[in-house]
Amino acid sequence: xxxxxxxxxxxxxxxxxxxxxxxxxxxxxxxxxxxxxxxxxxxxxxxxxxxxxxxxxxxxxxxxxxxxxxxxxxxxxx
Amino acid sequence: xxxxxxxxxxxxxxxxxxxxxxxxxxxxxxxxxxxxxxxxxxxxxxxxxxxxxxxxxxxxxxxxxxxxxxxxxxxxxxxxxxxxxxxxxxxxxxxxxxxxxxxxxxxxxxxxxxxxxxxxxxxxxxxxxxxxxxxxxxxxxxxxxxxxxxxxxxxxxxxxxxxxxxxxxxxxxxxxxxxxxxxxxxxxxxxxxxxxxxxxxxxxxxxxxxxxxxxxxxxxxxxxxxxxxxxxxxxxxxxxxxxxxxxxxxxxxxxxxxxxxxxxxxxx
Amino acid sequence: xxxxxxxxxxxxxxxxxxxxxxxxxxxxxxxxxxxxxxxxxxxxxxxxxxxxxxxxxxxxxxxxxxxxxxxxxxxxxxxxxxxxxxxxxxxxxxxxxxxxxxxxxxxxxxxxxxxxxxxxxxxxxxxxxxxxxxxxxxxxxxxxxxxxxxxxxxxxxxxxxxxxxxxxxxxxxxxxxxxxxxxxxxxxxxxxxxxxxxxxxxxxxxxxxxxxxxxxxxxxxxxxxxxxxxxxxxxxxxxxxxxxxxxxxxxxxxxxxxxxxxxxxxxxxxxxxxxxxxxxxxxxxxxxxxxxxxxxxxxxxxxxxxxxxxxxxxxxxxx
Numbered sequence: 001x002x003x004x005x006x007x008x009x010x011x012x013x014x015x016x017x018x019x020x021x022x023x024x025x026x027x028x029x030x031x032x033x034x035x036x037x038x039x040x041x042x043x044x045x046x047x048x049x050x051x052x053x054x055x056x057x058x059x060x061x062x063x064x065x066x067x068x069x070x071x072x073x074x075x076x077x078x
Numbered sequence: 079x080x081x082x083x084x085x086x087x088x089x090x091x092x093x094x095x096x097x098x099x100x101x102x103x104x105x106x107x108x109x110x111x112x113x114x115x116x117x118x119x120x121x122x123x124x125x126x127x128x129x130x131x132x133x134x135x136x137x138x139x140x141x142x143x144x145x146x147x148x149x150x151x152x153x154x155x156x157x158x159x160x161x162x163x164x165x166x167x168x169x170x171x172x173x174x175x176x177x178x179x180x181x182x183x184x185x186x187x188x189x190x191x192x193x194x195x196x197x198x199x200x201x202x203x204x205x206x207x208x209x210x211x212x213x214x215x216x217x218x219x220x221x222x223x224x225x226x227x228x229x230x231x232x233x234x235x236x237x238x239x240x241x242x243x244x245x246x247x248x249x250x251x252x253x254x255x256x257x258x259x260x261x262x263x264x265x266x267x268x269x270x271x272x273x274x275x276x277x278x279x280x281x282x283x284x285x286x287x288x289x290x291x292x293x294x295x296x297x298x299x300x301x302x303x304x305x306x307x308x309x310x311x312x313x314x315x316x317x318x319x320x321x322x323x324x325x326x327x328x329x330x331x332x333x334x335x336x337x338x339x340x341x342x343x344x345x346x
Numbered sequence: 347x348x349x350x351x352x353x354x355x356x357x358x359x360x361x362x363x364x365x366x367x368x369x370x371x372x373x374x375x376x377x378x379x380x381x382x383x384x385x386x387x388x389x390x391x392x393x394x395x396x397x398x399x400x401x402x403x404x405x406x407x408x409x410x411x412x413x414x415x416x417x418x419x420x421x422x423x424x425x426x427x428x429x430x431x432x433x434x435x436x437x438x439x440x441x442x443x444x445x446x447x448x449x450x451x452x453x454x455x456x457x458x459x460x461x462x463x464x465x466x467x468x469x470x471x472x473x474x475x476x477x478x479x480x481x482x483x484x485x486x487x488x489x490x491x492x493x494x495x496x497x498x499x500x501x502x503x504x505x506x507x508x509x510x511x512x513x514x515x516x517x518x519x520x521x522x523x524x525x526x527x528x529x530x531x532x533x534x535x536x537x538x539x540x541x542x543x544x545x546x547x548x549x550x551x552x553x554x555x556x557x558x559x560x561x562x563x564x565x566x567x568x569x570x571x572x573x574x575x576x577x578x579x580x581x582x583x584x585x586x587x588x589x590x591x592x593x594x595x596x597x598x599x600x601x602x603x604x605x606x607x608x609x610x611x612x613x614x615x616x617x618x619x620x621x622x623x624x625x626x627x628x629x630x631x632x633x634x635x636x637x638x639x640x641x642x643x644x645x646x647x648x649x650x651x652x653x654x655x656x657x658x659x660x661x662x663x664x665x
Binding site: 032035036037040041043044048 | 351354355358359363366367388391393394397521
Binding site: 191192193196198199201202203204205206208209210211214232233236237239240243 | 409
């Protein structure tokens with residue numbers, strides 16, 4: 001993924017987590033910061049950062065950092 | 079505990095109740111329910127509660143809530159005996175613009191913590207006040223008097239569940255169980271059956287006593303509880319202290335005429 | 347805090363989840379805040395607050411009468427209290443406790459009514475609320491504010507917590523609610539906000555339904571009917587001056603609310619107009635005093651004349 005650095009930065013900033021707490025294995029609800037509110041914050045930040053508009057189904061399916069990479073390909077972000 | 083002082087205090091409360099009801103004349107007053115609560119209130123105000131005029135708003139004072147608000151004559155009488163309100167204020171009872179109406183109106187400077195009268199609400203307030211004490215780490219106690227008819231209200235049981243859930247051992251609930259409500263006996267209107275067991279099953283440390291034995295009232299109020307709210311089911315007689323009124327529900331809310339007053343005042 | 351980014355986020359979250367975020371900010375400013383609820387935390391976005399500040403959160407269970415009594419007791423002892431549950435239970439189940447504790451004894455509580463109006467229509471009318479404004483308006487000493495969007499909710503709570511009396515805050519719409527205020531603006535409890543100007547008709551609304559008012563106004567302009575759209579977020583005390591000013595400037599006022607036309611915003615405006623000399627006609631749009639079959643939010647809005655098309659039709663028919 002070409003945009004991995006930006007993608008990772010958006011994750012860390014929008015979920016307000018320590019860089020040390022971050023891992024590519026991160027999944028929804030794994031950490032308190034990635035709760036339902038954190039999730040919407042993350043989605044908003046990704047839309048803003050990559051200038052896209054995510055479908056509701058994709059927002060629901062976006063269950064992990066890795067899954068997110070797959071989903072973003074649909075929106076020509078890779 | 080000074081037994082003579084206690085009994086005197088209770089006698090004076092009864093005198094004040096009868097006098098004030100008489101002065102109210104045709105406006106009438108809730109008499110029976112005030113008399114049944116008189117001994118409980120006497121013990122609380124004379125010997126138990128940390129409350130005095132000079133420190134009436136002190137955050138460490140004990141709080142008293144008369145959830146059965148229609149027994150207010152007993153409360154006002156106690157406040158007079160404690161010199162928190164003036165004796166002549168009693169004469170304004172139920173008059174235009176008075177602070178002393180047929181149900182208590184909130185007036186912290188006069189020692190009235192909340193407006194009550196709509197049954198079933200005072201205990202909730204008491205639970206809030208007791209929770210506040212825990213959060214502020216204050217040692218004051220909250221005393222709430224309920225009527226037995228009042229226990230028909232579901233909101234009472236919401237509050238009891240809550241007091242028990244939050245382990246409020248700083249709230250004391252006294253039920254003035256005189257077996258009557260407005261229209262007649264509890265047992266025929268809405269039978270409470272075994273009220274004491276009900277409070278026990280809700281997680282309260284519950285005792286049942288003679289509500290006119292001031293020594294027993296004092297002892298049960300002084301006993302310690304941990305992690306549970308305390309409930310004292312006090313068996314009382316509606317109209318207690320005046321033979322003409324005792325167990326006669328016509329004196330729930332009535333007028334004391336001159337001739338009746340002349341007869342009954344001798345009893346106290 | 348970047349307002350623009352937050353406006354978008356808050357709107358996607360909706361008013362309920364935003365309330366949870368606002369609570370996290372309010373408690374920093376007001377350390378003696380306690381939030382009381384009746385078995386709702388996730389539904390009010392309060393999970394984070396509950397986990398971070400467990401000693402400032404009291405859940406009394408499904409017991410709304412006790413909720414108000416306990417909240418009043420806490421308030422009487424110096425705490426700042428916000429109580430919350432779904433709107434019908436927050437206002438009707440404990441109505442007398444609200445009257446006695448907040449109205450009569452004037453204990454100060456902010457009550458947040460979740461998912462008011464029609465948004466939970468697919469759950470049936472036990473979970474909708476078209477009566478809450480009307481009933482609370484009759485109780486003295488309680489202000490009533492209906493924020494138009496989550497950003498306005500932030501401003502409302504910020505002021506309500508310092509307001510002189512109790513405030514009922516009525517939340518409408520769900521997640522992905524519409525943005526009515528897309529940039530910072532002056533907000534004051536009691537002062538209506540004219541969000542669009544136009545000299546023919548004035549559409550006065552409250553709550554997220556203002557979006558439909560704005561859309562209707564845009565279509566009407568194309569047909570040469572110029573509408574002003576006014577956000578009357580505070581239904582009590584109603585901004586009398588604004589209502590009278592609008593009556594002078596327009597020949598028709600239309601009120602729009604997710605509420606019975608009896609007792610709510612429309613009635614409050616009617617009361618002002620009736621006692622004032624003016625030549626302005628008033629039409630109230632809302633639930634015409636009946637409970638419709640249940641269904642989606644859009645379905646119910648259409649039945650009650652609150653869709654964009656029906657608002658436009660109502661304006662046409664009454665010009």
